[in-house]
Amino acid sequence: MKAVIPAAGFGTRFLPATKAQPKEMLPVYDKPTIQYVIEEAVASGIDDILIVTGRNKRSIEDHFDKSFELEQTLQSAGKDDRLRQVRAITDLADICYVRQKEQKGLGDAIYCAKKHIGGEAFAVLLGDSITKGPTPCTKQLIDVYEKYGASAISLEEVPRDKVERYGIIKGTEVEKDVYKIDKLVEKPLAHQAPSNLAIMGRYVLTGDIFDKIDETEPGVGGEIQLTDALSKLDAIYGNTFEGKTYDIGNRFEWLKTSIEFALDDDESKDALIDYMKSMINKCE
Incomplete structure (x- = not known):
């Protein structure tokens, strides 16, 4: 199976940090x-990956490319x-790249991968979320x-007052943690959401x-919403992820997320805890 990672967005919520670098390259602790x-895709058995990029995303390619000068310096x-x-x-x-020439939504970004994927099933991993669990989410x-x-999507229970941030599903549980999806709603109002499964x-x-x-008309903001396209599939299932998703x-x-990952590192854990305690004491 191949994987597609959409990474073409502007990252406006992180400005000015993302003015000249992709939000996908922002470090979480040490990566x-x-x-x-x-790494999640690889741990799931996938080694053919297409990253959908845009302008000012060259640093992604550089990060996964070979750096002769750096390697020589470290070796010396x-x-x-x-x-x-x-x-x-x-x-x-094996990582390839294709550009999304216009910001036309997640559906359009995935459509850019059509030639690379062919008619096969494939995984999609959004480039601005990290998952952690006993078995990789993908x-x-x-x-x-x-x-x-049939197609499958990852789900997670969210508080009712936060459903407006997500695509929400309506479905029937067919086995533990697996749902046959009947309906998908993009960012519904809390009182209109069919569930709290995001x-x-x-x-x-x-x-x-x-x-x-290809059949989906542009929706909110003139963008082609992936949720609208998913709703057209004959069958789709949802799996409640056994683990945690970091948005x-x-x-x-x-x-x-950076703090949590740092606390998982034995080299930094104790020093970080001591530092946070000292900061709390200063604020009291």
Whole structure:
């Protein structure tokens, strides 16, 4: 299976930090966000990845490309651990790139991958969210796709007062954590939402999604919404992710994610806790 990672957005909520660099390259603790995303795809058994980019996204390509000068410098300095880390990034997967020439929505960004994908089923991982769980989120969706032979999307329960931020589904639970989806609603008002099960940025889609995108008229903001195209599929399933999704869509969530990941690192954990305690004491 191949994977598509849409990474063409402007990242306006992070300005001015994203004026000249992609939001997908913002570091979460010690790695750029998009590296975590690609590592998830690889851990799910995928090694053919297409990243959909736009203008000012060249640093993504540079990050996953080979850097002869850097490797030579690290080797000469005897920094073998750092050298292995740098080489591992280059060897993660076969990564290709295509540009979305206009900002016309997530549906259009995925449509840019049509030639690369052909008629196969493929995974989609949004480039501004990170997942963590006992089994990679994308692998869980692949398992659902293989069992039911239909497209599958990742779901997560969200508080009712936050449903307006997400695409929300209406469905019937067919087994534990798996839903046959009847309806998808993009960012409904809280009192109109059919559930609190939100679409969380991971998908496994059958090849006919490209025809459905082609049939979809522009929606809110003149953009082609993926949710509208998904609604046209004959069958689609949702899987409640066994793990946690980190939405790096705004500054506070990005900051919280960096702190949580730093606390998972034994080298930084104790020092970070001591620092946060000292800051709390200053604020009291």
